[in-house]
Amino acid sequence: MAILVSSTVADGAAVVAEIERRSGERVSACYQCGRCTSTCTGSFVFDYPPHRIMRLLQLGQVDEVLNSRTAQLCFDCMTCSTRCPMNIDVANVIEHAKMIADERGIEGDEKDVRLFRLAFLQNVRRHGRLHEARLLTWINLRSFKPFNDLELVPLILRKKKIHIVPPRIRNRRQLHRIFREVNSGDKS
Amino acid sequence: MNNRSRKDSAAIKAPASAKPGRNAYSYFPGCSLTGSAGEYDASFRLTSEALGIRLDEISDWNCCGASPAPHHWSGNLGVLLPARNLHIASGEHEAMVAPCAGCYNRLKNAQHELTGSQELREQAARVLQEPVRYEIEILNLVELFAREVSPEALAERAQGRLAGLNLATYYGCLLTRPAKIMNFDNHRNPVSMKPLLRATGAQSDHFPFKSECCGSYMGLAKKEIVLRASRRVIEVAAGLGFDAIVTACPLCHQNLDLRQGQINKAFGTSLDMPVLYYSQVLGLALGLGSDDLGIDAHAISARKLLAKIGKGDDGPAAATRSAPAATRPTPEATRSAPAEQTRPAAGKSAAGS
Numbered sequence: 001m002a003i004l005v006s007s008t009v010a011d012g013a014a015v016v017a018e019i020e021r022r023s024g025e026r027v028s029a030c031y032q033c034g035r036c037t038s039t040c041t042g043s044f045v046f047d048y049p050p051h052r053i054m055r056l057l058q059l060g061q062v063d064e065v066l067n068s069r070t071a072q073l074c075f076d077c078m079t080c081s082t083r084c085p086m087n088i089d090v091a092n093v094i095e096h097a098k099m100i101a102d103e104r105g106i107e108g109d110e111k112d113v114r115l116f117r118l119a120f121l122q123n124v125r126r127h128g129r130l131h132e133a134r135l136l137t138w139i140n141l142r143s144f145k146p147f148n149d150l151e152l153v154p155l156i157l158r159k160k161k162i163h164i165v166p167p168r169i170r171n172r173r174q175l176h177r178i179f180r181e182v183n184s185g186d187k188s
Numbered sequence: 189m190n191n192r193s194r195k196d197s198a199a200i201k202a203p204a205s206a207k208p209g210r211n212a213y214s215y216f217p218g219c220s221l222t223g224s225a226g227e228y229d230a231s232f233r234l235t236s237e238a239l240g241i242r243l244d245e246i247s248d249w250n251c252c253g254a255s256p257a258p259h260h261w262s263g264n265l266g267v268l269l270p271a272r273n274l275h276i277a278s279g280e281h282e283a284m285v286a287p288c289a290g291c292y293n294r295l296k297n298a299q300h301e302l303t304g305s306q307e308l309r310e311q312a313a314r315v316l317q318e319p320v321r322y323e324i325e326i327l328n329l330v331e332l333f334a335r336e337v338s339p340e341a342l343a344e345r346a347q348g349r350l351a352g353l354n355l356a357t358y359y360g361c362l363l364t365r366p367a368k369i370m371n372f373d374n375h376r377n378p379v380s381m382k383p384l385l386r387a388t389g390a391q392s393d394h395f396p397f398k399s400e401c402c403g404s405y406m407g408l409a410k411k412e413i414v415l416r417a418s419r420r421v422i423e424v425a426a427g428l429g430f431d432a433i434v435t436a437c438p439l440c441h442q443n444l445d446l447r448q449g450q451i452n453k454a455f456g457t458s459l460d461m462p463v464l465y466y467s468q469v470l471g472l473a474l475g476l477g478s479d480d481l482g483i484d485a486h487a488i489s490a491r492k493l494l495a496k497i498g499k500g501d502d503g504p505a506a507a508t509r510s511a512p513a514a515t516r517p518t519p520e521a522t523r524s525a526p527a528e529q530t531r532p533a534a535g536k537s538a539a540g541s
Binding site: 041042044045073075076077078079081082089091092095098099102110112113115116117118120121124128129130131132135136139143148149151152155156159160161162163167169170171174175177178179181182 | 315366404411447
């Protein structure tokens with residue numbers, strides 16, 4: 001398996017150190033047994049399976065990691081972490097790579113996943129609670145897939161699984177303060 | 189900031205699992221239980237009531253942030269959203285219960301991070317405009333029932349009602365992982381649903397896919413992940429001859445039940461596996477009505493399963509189905525002791541402890 005050398009070494013080492021510091025995991029402890037990959041739920045849609053992400057980080061190849069589909073798509077089921085013989089929380093490592101990619105404004109190809117996360121949070125920001133009907137509508141319109149999951153709608157209505165009126169919390173001042181607080185750029 | 193280490197758990201007190209029941213708990217329903225998983229909420233409330241557990245819904249709770257919050261606007265949104273709930277709940281009871289595995293996971297993560305970071309506590313205090321309280325004990329629903337009712341007490345009340353069923357226990361990811369923070373059950377081989385399930389009279393053989401992932405929140409954005417992951421879980425359960433999968437997570441339920449038709453369409457399979465909430469199964473065992481427990485609210489009908497335990501359309505309950513819920517005499521009611529028919533409004537029933 002070829003691993004292309006394209007990151008600058010200095011930046012790579014700094015980012016790996018940052019991932020290790022934030023996550024508390026030791027990337028260097030991985031000895032590439034591949035158990036994480038053998039249990040990974042999503043590896044069939046990832047470009048780099050988890051053990052290769054670990055190897056790339058060991059080699060300081062952070063550009064590959066930060067731009068990978070894995071970093072965009074991993075949904076933190078943590079099965080890999082459960083299986084690691086070195087007790088590395090692999091999912092936590094990927095999670096922090098994902099956050100750094102986000103901070104650097106790397107969008108990647110998997111726009112729908114990013115869109116979903118944003119849509120979810122905007123929904124919560126507005127009312128304090130999730131309004132599932134609005135989330136489904138919003139994401140279908142924004143991702144240009146208006147018929148996504150439409151076949152479920154009659155079922156959802158019949159089984160009364162949806163709110164028509166959005167639920168909302170009373171103390172929205174506090175809610176707005178939460179979102180202002182995290183938006184104030186406290187990312188040190 | 190953003191130091192979201194899962195390793196350093198020394199600061200968190202390990203919950204003593206053998207603690208006696210407290211009887212009254214703060215209840216955090218979360219968004220799913222007030223929306224698409226209404227039957228989980230209904231069955232949890234009814235079953236708790238029948239077991240003499242008091243639930244006080246946390247006043248003006250907000251969304252826990254679920255999976256998306258930790259990824260955006262810095263990781264701290266994933267702490268501050270649940271922190272507000274912890275703060276409110278800490279003023280109400282000593283322990284709280286979050287039946288949604290996702291909420292449970294976020295709340296415990298937030299508690300862990302608040303415990304480890306002065307900076308986060310200050311941030312939370314700025315938002316709340318008073319010092320943040322976060323030390324309330326957080327329980328999931330499986331944990332709560334394990335604490336509040338013993339298998340012996342349940343067996344006595346269940347009188348083998350669910351005999352003949354073989355139930356697959358499905359824990360998924362978020363109840364047990366990351367193990368160092370959740371500190372609940374054995375994360376490689378969780379077993380905590382089994383004692384009470386067996387006390388219902390049902391069989392509960394080993395289900396090897398009990399902690400495989402169902403595909404999580406990717407249903408809207410990357411459906412193939414969910415369809416593939418959930419198909420494996422359902423197929424294995426079907427292949428092993430289970431009558432139903434039992435879960436304690438609304439998102440797992442959505443993926444396994446609501447999307448089962450999509451799975452069949454995508455892969456040409458003909459899966460027909462009922463997925464029940466743990467609280468529904470315990471409710472059935474206690475003789476509560478299947479309509480009240482919302483068994484009908486699922487996409488995959490549990491009719492065959494109910495017929496097996498004498499509650500199906502062919503069963504003796506069919507004749508009384510149209511009667512109002514409160515007065516409906518069920519065959520269970522005639523079988524059980526009179527004392528069990530009146531749900532204790534408050535105070536602990538004999539089955540507690």
